[in-house]
Amino acid sequence: xxxxxxxxxxxxxxxxxxxxxxxxxxxxxxxxxxxxxxxxxxxxxxxxxxxxxxxxxxxxxxxxxxxxxxxxxxxxxxxxxxxxxxxxxxxxxxxxxxxxxxxxxxxxxxxxxxxxxxxxxxxxxxxxxxxxxxxxxxxxxxxxxxxxxxxxxxxxxxxxxxxxxxxxxxxxxxxxxxxxxxxxxxxxxxxxxxxxxxxxxxxxxxxxxxxxxxxxxxxxxxxxxxxxxxxxxxxxxxxxxxxxxxxxxxxxxxxxxxxxxxxxxxxxxxxxxxxxxxxxxxxxxx
Amino acid sequence: xxxxxxxxxxxxxxxxxxxxxxxxxxxxxxxxxxxxxxxxxxxxxxxxxxxxxxxxxxxxxxxxxxxxxxxxxxxxxxxxxxxxxxxxxxxxxxxxxxxxxxxxxxxxxxxxxxxxxxxxxxxxxxxxxxxxxxxxxxxxxxxxxxxxxxxxxxxxxxxxxxxxxxxxxxxxxxxxxxxxxxxxxxxxxxxxxxxxxxxxxxxxxxxxxxxxxxxxxxxxxxxxxxxxxxxxxxxxxxxxxxxxxxxxxxxxxxxxxxxxxxxxxxxxxxxxxxxxxxxxxxxxxxxxxxxxxxxxxxxxxxxxxxxxxxxxxxxxxxxxxxxxxxxxxxxxxxxxxxxxxxxxxxxxxxxxxxxxxxx
Numbered sequence: 001x002x003x004x005x006x007x008x009x010x011x012x013x014x015x016x017x018x019x020x021x022x023x024x025x026x027x028x029x030x031x032x033x034x035x036x037x038x039x040x041x042x043x044x045x046x047x048x049x050x051x052x053x054x055x056x057x058x059x060x061x062x063x064x065x066x067x068x069x070x071x072x073x074x075x076x077x078x079x080x081x082x083x084x085x086x087x088x089x090x091x092x093x094x095x096x097x098x099x100x101x102x103x104x105x106x107x108x109x110x111x112x113x114x115x116x117x118x119x120x121x122x123x124x125x126x127x128x129x130x131x132x133x134x135x136x137x138x139x140x141x142x143x144x145x146x147x148x149x150x151x152x153x154x155x156x157x158x159x160x161x162x163x164x165x166x167x168x169x170x171x172x173x174x175x176x177x178x179x180x181x182x183x184x185x186x187x188x189x190x191x192x193x194x195x196x197x198x199x200x201x202x203x204x205x206x207x208x209x210x211x212x213x214x215x216x217x218x219x220x221x222x223x224x225x226x227x228x229x230x231x232x233x234x235x236x237x238x239x240x241x242x243x244x245x246x247x248x249x250x251x252x253x254x255x256x257x258x259x260x261x262x263x264x265x266x267x268x269x270x271x272x273x274x275x276x277x278x279x280x281x282x283x284x285x286x
Numbered sequence: 287x288x289x290x291x292x293x294x295x296x297x298x299x300x301x302x303x304x305x306x307x308x309x310x311x312x313x314x315x316x317x318x319x320x321x322x323x324x325x326x327x328x329x330x331x332x333x334x335x336x337x338x339x340x341x342x343x344x345x346x347x348x349x350x351x352x353x354x355x356x357x358x359x360x361x362x363x364x365x366x367x368x369x370x371x372x373x374x375x376x377x378x379x380x381x382x383x384x385x386x387x388x389x390x391x392x393x394x395x396x397x398x399x400x401x402x403x404x405x406x407x408x409x410x411x412x413x414x415x416x417x418x419x420x421x422x423x424x425x426x427x428x429x430x431x432x433x434x435x436x437x438x439x440x441x442x443x444x445x446x447x448x449x450x451x452x453x454x455x456x457x458x459x460x461x462x463x464x465x466x467x468x469x470x471x472x473x474x475x476x477x478x479x480x481x482x483x484x485x486x487x488x489x490x491x492x493x494x495x496x497x498x499x500x501x502x503x504x505x506x507x508x509x510x511x512x513x514x515x516x517x518x519x520x521x522x523x524x525x526x527x528x529x530x531x532x533x534x535x536x537x538x539x540x541x542x543x544x545x546x547x548x549x550x551x552x553x554x555x556x557x558x559x560x561x562x563x564x565x566x567x568x569x570x571x572x573x574x575x576x577x578x579x580x581x582x583x584x585x586x587x588x589x590x591x592x593x594x595x596x597x598x599x600x601x602x603x604x605x606x607x608x609x610x611x612x613x614x615x616x617x618x619x620x621x622x623x624x625x626x627x628x629x630x631x632x633x634x635x636x637x638x639x640x641x642x643x644x645x
Contacts, residue, residue, distance in 0.1 A: 181371050182376075184340060185367065185369060187359075188363070188365055188366070188367045189361075189434065189435075195361075196361075199375075203377045204375075
């Protein structure tokens with residue numbers, strides 16, 4: 001009876017007509033907010049109440065290095081993904097629609113293929129005796145196998161490949177909204193192709209780059225499978241560290257603290273991006 | 287003979303088997319306002335794009351002061367252009383849009399500032415310098431586009447149906463602006479439109495396109511008063527076409543028989559016609575009179591409808607052979623009388639203002 005009146009009260013507190021959103025709110029509350037709160041609680045209560053988990057996290061050089069490495073990898077992956085995705089997205093945006101939807105389908109299909117399979121495929125390609133190294137040596141381009149795996153290169157290649165669709169999709173949307181005539185106008189105004197790109201196309205595609213970039217960066221921060229398989233021990237990422245802390249060391253408190261820090265950083269980044277996009281809108285341009 | 291400023295020589299553009307432009311040749315003197323007029327798909331925009339460098343012609347050449355433009359990429363042609371759609375850069379303010387062509391040319395800041403101020407004054411948008419294109423009306427955006435296209439003093443300004451997205455009142459306003467700006471800057475303008483009124487209002491000369499060819503080129507008066515073909519007569523202004531039979535021509539003056547059997551003499555023949563050849567007699571609506579004058583031809587009609595339009599009346603008449611005629615006498619002439627279909631009467635026209643075209 002009491003619970004009933006409580007839930008009625010909470011509905012009354014929401015804007016009119018939001019009753020339909022209730023199931024979704026319950027779902028989010030039950031499966032997202034509650035675990036996050038539990039995580040937070042665990043990080044300050046396990047093994048005993050206090051901030052000792054956070055102190056350990058920020059006090060230890062190893063953990064700080066893992067944090068920094070996580071951000072480095074996420075940043076490198078994001079930048080490389082933007083650079084690779086841009087020409088693809090531009091091609092998709094200006095392609096005839098029929099051909100475009102085929103290429104789009106292929107990109108979407110790659111997203112549906114099992115992540116582990118794709119990562120193992122990269123292992124086969126990148127390892128010392130892998131296809132790439134053997135081909136390059138066979139062609140006489142190199143004499144020693146290139147170290148393509150168990151390092152930053154391997155992680156970057158594997159993660160960029162997985163992140164590409166998340167960058168391409170928002171970017172295509174932004175690029176399609178740009179009138180190609182605008183670029184012709186820039187050309188007739190005297191802008192060389194590189195000037196037209198820097199002064200017109202790039203600024204106009206910034207919202208797409210920002211949206212895709214944030215998504216890729218945030219996903220990369222917490223990524224586990226690819227760094228675990230293609231990365232090396234010297235550049236461990238946070239998700240791997242959390243897994244080890246919880247699985248091997250059974251230190252739930254420390255693992256929770258690390259996960260919570262990651263979540264907090266992500267949310268701060270998201271807030272910054274929201275503010276930047278909002279400021280641009282206010283400036284009137286887009 | 288002096289060299290032409292801009293010379294379009296036998297420009298042809300084919301898309302596969304379809305030829306969009308057939309060997310178009312025009313010489314444009316410096317400072318002229320030349321309009322490419324024609325229905326959509328007549329090749330006028332394609333010709334303009336060849337000059338802009340967006341589409342290379344299949345053959346032919348475009349010479350500016352005797353130098354070929356074709357091998358020069360768009361961004362080095364130094365040509366100004368205003369487009370059909372709004373192509374302002376949405377992330378730049380009005381002033382920065384106008385400054386853009388100067389910035390990419392790396393002109394010094396002081397010059398850019400002065401030129402932007404001049405250009406915004408030219409299009410009367412000084413107060414809007416700091417606005418963004420999204421906050422401007424369509425007409426204002428096209429004026430900014432005009433300022434941007436003229437900021438670097440291009441020798442030629444191309445305009446591709448720049449007013450087609452605007453409503454009628456705004457179109458007329460901006461037409462007046464374009465006339466003024468052409469007068470003030472003396473820039474050579476190539477203007478594309480499908481609107482004959484716009485062409486007549488703006489142009490020094492009009493090139494009327496039909497199916498990729500120039501049907502006639504000349505002043506608005508040439509095209510209106512001395513149309514070279516039925517197509518020209520039909521496209522420029524309003525026209526009545528009466529089925530006729532050519533009887534004979536003497537000294538360029540033809541005698542024809544209309545479908546109702548009446549004879550009209552003294553018609554100008556633009557082309558040689560055989561005896562008994564089927565033809566069409568073109569008479570402008572305003573050439574018809576309700577009262578006869580010396581030497582006028584007459585036509586027995588019944589009045590179908592009549593309306594008053596202030597400066598003119600509009601009378602719909604029907605000939606004995608059933609052809610409807612649009613008559614626009616000035617409104618100071620008398621009311622044509624009863625509007626019931628039975629009321630028969632005669633209307634008159636000066637045969638020397640009529641043209642005979644072969645069918």
